[in-house]
Amino acid sequence: MLNPDFVPAKSLYLQIKDKIKEQILSGEWKQGSKIPSERELCKTFGVSRITVRQAIAEAVNEGLLFTVQGKGTFVAGTGKEGQEHKISQELAKITNFERTLSSKGLSASTRIVKYEITSVDLALSRILELDMSSQVLHLDLLGLANNEPYVLYRSSFALDTGIRFLEKAKEKEKAKTGFSTVDLYQYFEDIKPYYVEQTFEALAADDYLAEILAVDVGTPLFLASSIVYDVDSRPIEYKNAYYRGDKYKFHIKRYF
Known part of the structure; x- marks a missing residue:
């Protein structure tokens, strides 16, 4: 009743x-x-x-x-x-995944969900400025806090660059540390990120994202889409990061 x-x-x-x-x-x-x-x-x-x-x-x-x-x-x-249980992600600067979680007393770890090599499609060829005959490597990383899924990173690179990132990601995963691709750039002398362009939007988890992030279909997520450039404005990486809405909030300070 x-x-x-x-x-x-x-x-x-x-x-x-x-x-x-x-x-x-x-x-x-x-x-x-x-x-x-x-x-x-x-x-x-x-x-x-x-x-x-x-x-x-x-x-x-x-x-x-x-x-x-x-x-x-x-x-x-x-x-x-x-809001104390939520991770506060600073938008004005690039933050380290493991350090961000440890500041909340959480243990960070990262798992390679999958990786694959494909022919570049038209949209990605434009983003990464690649010929249509090029191949790309896609790398999915799952960021966990206390072994619970918090964020899924889906990155795409030109093939040669992607293979190097994949090899380093495997090393980091084996060491059982928390990381994202942001943390891997430090290992490459010839691949230096200089700036990133990002867009943010809300979306609902589809079947794949719900399964990976251990949430119900339709659960609110934050999507941060990023293009990382070097000092010569050449694109290095295209990444979509899917953050659980119940685990993250975003912060930025703006001036008048």
Whole structure:
């Protein structure tokens, strides 16, 4: 039976999210505590499991809750406290993956998801300024925090450059360290990044991204698309980074 306190004019899952927020603000649900199961919440609020899941997803996106794979959903708090579990990615400078996570007390690691060599397509030939007869190497790296997927990096390089990055990535993976391609440039004397052009947008996880990042299909993600250039404005790398929306937030300081 539907809870009589709900207002017909407002989406039901948003009202459930508001109820969750009330539980946190009132102290009923303590910061860091595990919230009741979906079944219990369905019974408490008299709504369907789909509605409860939508409400939880909204609360996660708002920073009220956070999820731990295989363990459940927990209270993050409110306001600034509610954002403490999220990684704050600085947009004004290039940041090291492992250092960023360690600043939050998280253990970083990176896994090579896949790599492949293909003929360049028209779009990529223009981005990397390659002839249509060229081959490219695609490299997918999964960044993990405490063994939980946080971000997927999908990079493309001219073949010769890509092979060198792949070899170094294999070494880093074997050493069980956290890294992205940003951290690999330091090993090459003749490949020096000078600047990067980036665009940011929101998107929903498709089947592939959901499986790799261990989230539900449709989960909000941040997509950062980057082209890395050398000092002569020659493109070195094209990369799409898919960040989990419940794990990352982005920060930039701007001046008037």
